[in-house]
Amino acid sequence: MKKETNIDKKLDQFDQRLEEMGVRIKDANNLKVREDVFDEITLLALYKLVHKKWFSVLGGSISTGKEANVFYAERDGTTLAIKIYRIQTANFTTMSSYIIGDRRFSHVKKAKKELIFAWTRKEFSNLVRARDAGIAVPEPFVWDRNILIMSFLGEGEIPYPQLRNVELEDPAETYARIISIIETLYKKADLVHADLSEFNILYSDKPYLIDMGQSVTRDHPRALPFLMRDIRNVNRFFKNRCDVRNDVEIFNAVTGLDTAEP
Ligand SMILES: Nc1ncnc2c1ncn2[C@@H]1O[C@H](COP(=O)(O)OP(=O)(O)O)[C@@H](O)[C@H]1O
Ligand SMILES: [Mg+2]
The missing domain is CATH 3.30.200.20 (Phosphorylase Kinase; domain 1)
Structure with a gap:
């Protein structure tokens, strides 16, 4: 009972x-x-x-x-x-x-x-x-x-699928969009997502970013390592799906820094 x-x-x-x-x-x-x-x-x-x-x-x-x-x-x-x-x-x-x-x-x-x-x-x-x-x-x-x-x-009442569960029509295009989201987030919103992966991107007509509780501003002491991790996660997901850019090259393009190996 x-x-x-x-x-x-x-x-x-x-x-x-x-x-x-x-x-x-x-x-x-x-x-x-x-x-x-x-x-x-x-x-x-x-x-x-x-x-x-x-x-x-x-x-x-x-x-x-x-x-x-x-x-x-x-x-x-x-x-x-x-x-x-x-x-x-x-x-x-x-x-x-x-x-x-x-x-x-x-x-x-x-x-x-x-x-x-x-x-x-x-x-x-x-x-x-x-x-x-x-x-x-x-x-x-x-x-x-x-x-x-x-x-x-x-x-309806069904959430868009997480990126990990999507069969992408044009992975290279989606990849480029996500890299550009990382860049805009950093340059315009002054933020690093800090938990970016195929779990925290929903996808329908385009990718949507979710789950931003842990996101940090650029002046956070760990912002740069978080950014590098986000970039690596995205590259890991896409590397079997399309050509990906070099981690460090993306990192430098986003931050405007000139790091050899951060
Ligand atoms: N705005 C939203 N619209 C539709 N589904 C959402 C939304 N926010 C979250 N979800 C669903 O809930 C799941 C978990 O959300 P998330 O913010 O990533 O929380 P957690 O911190 O538990 O990872 C997402 O993968 C998605 O399926
Ligand atoms: Mg999540």
Whole structure:
């Protein structure tokens, strides 16, 4: 027999309350996903976003990643992606079991939350910068605590595939576009993606950059090594698909530096 836990009750109340607020829940997500991501802080932030009418339909789970979950949603006929950074990540639960109750560390739990909120805000502002520079990214609409709402990149309720799952018609053209995205991101948006790979590029008519929480500005002490890693990842993916340029040559063209081997 399943014990009705506190969080089960909270989730039932959550559904009820959302429905009272006029939100349609399209696809009740499985309990495991919900328990992991919808803690009290997240529920409160979601209520606030509903209250401000940022979304009116909550759909199914699109992705469960290491740190975040992504859900499909809608608002006035616009399709949305809601990315929620989990406050209870596995590592932290283990860590905190040693720390909670130790009064010397009572600030740690709060610090962890603050870090996740800052991360969410950073992803939002990175998307704004990239978009302002004319790069194809999801349009960021709003963030609150650990929640980021952006436009949905997909067809119907199906997200565009990640680049790794696409059979490219013209790989050389896509390769050139992605290198030019890296360059524009660096020169115009002042950013290095820092986790660029075939996982964080969605593709339909063209490549779209996603997942910019970890992106850094050019003045970050590790910006250049991150940039080099991004370039190498892209070259690794394309080298069996088309001719690729030399890593260092791309790096120098993007940065305007003249490095022999960074
Ligand atoms: N704006 C979006 N539109 C459509 N799908 C998205 C969007 N953002 C994320 N996704 C889906 O969720 C997955 C994970 O998103 P991502 O931002 O890379 O999170 P993670 O940090 O978990 O890697 C993506 O590969 C994609 O399938
Ligand atoms: Mg990702």
